[in-house]
Amino acid sequence: MLRAMIQIEGNKPLRLGIAGLGTVGAATCKVIADNQDLLSARAGRAIEVVAVSARDKSKDRGVDLSGVDFCDDALALARHPDVDCVVELIGGDAGVARQLVEQAIANGKHVVSANKALVAKHGAALSAAADTAGVAFLFEAAVAGGIPILKTIREGLAANRFTQFAGILNGTCNFILTAMEREGRDFDDVLAEAQERGYAETPPDLDVDGWDAAHKLAIVTGLAFGVKLKMDAMHVEGIRRIAAQDMQFADEFGYRIRHLGITKQSEAGVMQAVYPAFVKQDSAFAGVQRVLNATYVEGDAIGSLFMMGPGAGGAATASSVVMDVVDLAAGRAAPSFGVASEKLKEAAFLDMTSHSGAYYLRLHVKDEDGVLADVTGLLREHSIGVERVLQDADEATQTAQIALITHLEKEVDIQAAIAALNQADYSINDVHMVRVAAI
Ligand SMILES: NC(=O)c1ccc[n+]([C@@H]2O[C@H](COP(=O)([O-])OP(=O)(O)OC[C@H]3O[C@@H](n4cnc5c(N)ncnc54)[C@H](OP(=O)(O)O)[C@@H]3O)[C@@H](O)[C@H]2O)c1
Numbered sequence: 001m002l003r004a005m006i007q008i009e010g011n012k013p014l015r016l017g018i019a020g021l022g023t024v025g026a027a028t029c030k031v032i033a034d035n036q037d038l039l040s041a042r043a044g045r046a047i048e049v050v051a052v053s054a055r056d057k058s059k060d061r062g063v064d065l066s067g068v069d070f071c072d073d074a075l076a077l078a079r080h081p082d083v084d085c086v087v088e089l090i091g092g093d094a095g096v097a098r099q100l101v102e103q104a105i106a107n108g109k110h111v112v113s114a115n116k117a118l119v120a121k122h123g124a125a126l127s128a129a130a131d132t133a134g135v136a137f138l139f140e141a142a143v144a145g146g147i148p149i150l151k152t153i154r155e156g157l158a159a160n161r162f163t164q165f166a167g168i169l170n171g172t173c174n175f176i177l178t179a180m181e182r183e184g185r186d187f188d189d190v191l192a193e194a195q196e197r198g199y200a201e202t203p204p205d206l207d208v209d210g211w212d213a214a215h216k217l218a219i220v221t222g223l224a225f226g227v228k229l230k231m232d233a234m235h236v237e238g239i240r241r242i243a244a245q246d247m248q249f250a251d252e253f254g255y256r257i258r259h260l261g262i263t264k265q266s267e268a269g270v271m272q273a274v275y276p277a278f279v280k281q282d283s284a285f286a287g288v289q290r291v292l293n294a295t296y297v298e299g300d301a302i303g304s305l306f307m308m309g310p311g312a313g314g315a316a317t318a319s320s321v322v323m324d325v326v327d328l329a330a331g332r333a334a335p336s337f338g339v340a341s342e343k344l345k346e347a348a349f350l351d352m353t354s355h356s357g358a359y360y361l362r363l364h365v366k367d368e369d370g371v372l373a374d375v376t377g378l379l380r381e382h383s384i385g386v387e388r389v390l391q392d393a394d395e396a397t398q399t400a401q402i403a404l405i406t407h408l409e410k411e412v413d414i415q416a417a418i419a420a421l422n423q424a425d426y427s428i429n430d431v432h433m434v435r436v437a438a439i
Pocket of ligand 1: 019020023025053054055056057059073088089091092096141145311312313314
């Protein structure tokens with residue numbers, strides 16, 4: 001019933017009001033201008049940019065905006081009489097972006113957004129508001145930039161019951177980790193380069209501390225499992241603590257390190273977490289280099305599906321924004337989270353104490369007789385079996401790095417063992433742990 005209302009009358013043009021003319025906004029205007037004929041043929045109607053908003057009216061955006069109404073106040077787009085769909089490309093989970101989306105929906109306008117922070121925190125409420133207003137609220141570009149993962153999960157794989165999703169969801173983290181891996185450099189050094197190249201923001205916290213990936217993962221969780229999004233039920237770790245030494249040990253053990261977002265559903269509940277993880281050198285994730293993103297999804301009918309592509313950048317992100325616009329213009333806009341918002345379930349979310357798997361541990365210890373035996377003995381006391389061990393001694397400091405990979409173990413046992421190892425008198429620094437991904 002509501003869906004039937006998301007039809008644009010006859011074959012009148014779909015008229016857009018674009019808020020934000022930065023990296024994504026300007027590229028969106030350009031894609032629409034460059035591919036006008038193609039888009040209208042695919043949508044069955046013309047797609048027109050009739051109004052825009054940004055802070056600085058005088059800035060050259062590299063696109064022809066003559067004849068387009070420039071609104072100094074972005075919120076004017078929400079009540080603009082000629083706008084059918086507001087395209088929110090400002091960003092941020094509060095302030096003008098949130099107000100604009102809320103007001104546009106309340107005023108019966110469709111909304112397309114690339115704003116992961118907003119969708120992760122307020123997506124369930126906004127999709128409910130959109131359903132009530134009988135408008136579409138679409139946000140393909142919010143997750144993995146140019147990779148159409150939301151549409152794939154929602155429509156391409158609509159036949160499936162999903163069990164697991166994993167993704168490299170932050171290009172900055174992947175650029176840093178793969179540069180550290182190739183060039184043996186330290187985190188801080190590569191981060192500085194990423195900032196110079198414009199791959200990392202200043203400050204870089206949202207990316208390197210894992211929050212950007214967490215926002216995207218929360219959206220995937222909601223869509224894949226049909227549950228209400230819960231950002232505060234998410235385990236979030238970034239990549240700052242990964243050292244050049246971990247890259248070397250990972251290589252010797254036959255792994256690479258990637259920053260993954262993983263969400264799983266079992267009978268016990270849903271577990272969503274982002275953290276740096278060891279992945280096998282022959283796994284698809286290990287082949288994801290530089291700023292690329294990748295997504296992997298498991299469903300009962302498809303088995304698994306892996307996609308790799310650009311996770312950011314103006315044109316690639318605009319590709320996803322315009323895909324939503326074309327769907328809307330063609331009258332095939334799907335519900336935001338694949339089901340009507342009132343069908344989204346309250347899930348039981350599990351924390352990391354429910355996690356189990358293999359673990360990489362690195363210990364910096366005094367280089368004394370019996371230390372390795374003591375370490376493995378202490379692990380055994382915590383029911384932890386060791387699969388492989390490497391040791392790297394430094395004669396000058398009389399210290400050693402011990403790196404090991406455990407058997408499949410429970411996180412609670414690992415955490416208890418780490419706490420005990422940190423107390424040992426031969427430990428110089430706290431034990432460094434990285435989970436080994438089972439994909
Ligand atoms: N960049 C990417 O690769 C990428 C990828 C996926 C998703 N996204 C998402 O896309 C959105 C936009 O990102 P972006 O990289 O394009 O950001 P950006 O380059 O910083 O552009 C933001 C735009 O918003 C405008 N703006 C800021 N405050 C405003 C206000 N109060 N009223 C009107 N306009 C205002 C700015 O105007 P001025 O230009 O005049 O300052 C600018 O044009 C964000 O939600 C981001 O998370 C970005």
